[in-house]
Amino acid sequence: MNEPVPKKIHREIGMMPNIIGLLLLFIFLVPDCILAQRLSDKEKLQKTKKQLEEEIRYTTDLLEQTQKSKQTSLNRLQILNKQIRSRESLIDAINRELNQVQTDIAVENFQIDQMSKDLSLLKSDYARMIYHAYRMMNGQNKLMFIFSARDFNQGYRRLKYYQQYASYRRRQAERIQSTQMAINSKRRELEIVKNQKLALVMSQEQEKQKLDREKLEKAKAVKELSSKEKKLLSSLRTKQQAAQKLENEIEKLISDEIRASEARMHKSNRKDDKLRTGGKSPIQGILELTPKEKELSNSFAANRGKLPWPCDRGFISSTFGEHKHPVLEYVKVKNNGIDIMTERGSLVKSVFSGKVSRVMSFPNLNKVVILRHGDYLTVYSNLSEVAVRDGQEVTTKQTIGRVYINPEDLKSELHFEIWRGKVIQNPEDWLSGRY
Numbered sequence: 001m002n003e004p005v006p007k008k009i010h011r012e013i014g015m016m017p018n019i020i021g022l023l024l025l026f027i028f029l030v031p032d033c034i035l036a037q038r039l040s041d042k043e044k045l046q047k048t049k050k051q052l053e054e055e056i057r058y059t060t061d062l063l064e065q066t067q068k069s070k071q072t073s074l075n076r077l078q079i080l081n082k083q084i085r086s087r088e089s090l091i092d093a094i095n096r097e098l099n100q101v102q103t104d105i106a107v108e109n110f111q112i113d114q115m116s117k118d119l120s121l122l123k124s125d126y127a128r129m130i131y132h133a134y135r136m137m138n139g140q141n142k143l144m145f146i147f148s149a150r151d152f153n154q155g156y157r158r159l160k161y162y163q164q165y166a167s168y169r170r171r172q173a174e175r176i177q178s179t180q181m182a183i184n185s186k187r188r189e190l191e192i193v194k195n196q197k198l199a200l201v202m203s204q205e206q207e208k209q210k211l212d213r214e215k216l217e218k219a220k221a222v223k224e225l226s227s228k229e230k231k232l233l234s235s236l237r238t239k240q241q242a243a244q245k246l247e248n249e250i251e252k253l254i255s256d257e258i259r260a261s262e263a264r265m266h267k268s269n270r271k272d273d274k275l276r277t278g279g280k281s282p283i284q285g286i287l288e289l290t291p292k293e294k295e296l297s298n299s300f301a302a303n304r305g306k307l308p309w310p311c312d313r314g315f316i317s318s319t320f321g322e323h324k325h326p327v328l329e330y331v332k333v334k335n336n337g338i339d340i341m342t343e344r345g346s347l348v349k350s351v352f353s354g355k356v357s358r359v360m361s362f363p364n365l366n367k368v369v370i371l372r373h374g375d376y377l378t379v380y381s382n383l384s385e386v387a388v389r390d391g392q393e394v395t396t397k398q399t400i401g402r403v404y405i406n407p408e409d410l411k412s413e414l415h416f417e418i419w420r421g422k423v424i425q426n427p428e429d430w431l432s433g434r435y
Helices: 004-066 074-136 139-147 152-226 229-270 273-278 291-302
Strands: 315-318 321-324 332-335 338-341 347-349 354-362 366-373 376-386 399-403 413-420 423-425
Touching (some): 004 074, 004 315, 074 152, 074 315, 074 338, 229 332, 229 354, 229 366, 229 413, 291 366, 291 376, 354 376, 366 399
Antiparallel strands (some): 315 338, 321 332, 347 399, 354 366, 366 376, 376 413, 413 423
């Protein structure tokens, strides 16, 4: 018997595992690499959603507290604004998650389609092998093919060929079975992803309905507050006067400390003639720091963007700088720091280790604590009580007081500032990104 047909079969047997292997590598490994990255993105998105949901729960609790007040207040409007922003961000996060799910569905469908094609190819090849085996490789032909060999070695190789062929048929059958199982598994995964999409669509619709209700409530609050323009203007002027007085006191405190440091340097220089003639003279208007204070100042600066928040919970109700009033359309508000809305009775903590420079009281700002951290100052105002005293050393996260509760609207809001020398800083640039 001739050998051309067996050689052709042998080539096919040798090539098919490589072809199928490459196809399976593309189908499974390449999408898996993509899905690994998508899994990381999905985890980040889930974390963002969880954070936004926590913010909404928190502002909902604060809104319930304000309902005990008989009148609509600016405080309630600020909380509503924050809740609306969080709700909009949550809807955006759901949209992004929906897009991811849509992509997951497309990937799952692609994989199922490719595996189905491969399964058809495997079954077709297997059918051809069975047919060929029936035609060419029955027991009689097999023996004739082996015994027609020129010598013992060729006969042995032909025997091994049949063994390999049988082994390949078994592997092909196993590959068909495993591919079918993989398709079934992918179909189950696809069903799960589709259910996720359905749940997300329902969640998105619910959040949109809540957002619409909150916007209606905001519009109602703005309308009611707009009718109290004179009262709002009067309250704003009082608050700005108090803020200006605090700013003046801080600048005076800094000037006093600069003069005191200059006096210490002059006194130190006079003690030694060599130091006076060859030493460095103090620069006027600059706070001279001791080596320990310089180290503390450098450490504070190194923690820019990583400082803990002065309250355990809360959100920024008024940002740094100049911005529009939430109700009065043509009025701008200047803020030397940030305002942090928090629940009633919240403790206030030091954002960094340092020393208490001053404890003061101001009308409309209540108690104020100023901490020095080398060349930097942190200011905590609108406290009802204070737990530190002038000159006291404090550590990071040490309790320094408690936030004041306004009896009229039950607002509990901390005003927080950061200064470097006489330059006011934006606290959001310094605090860690918690909210």
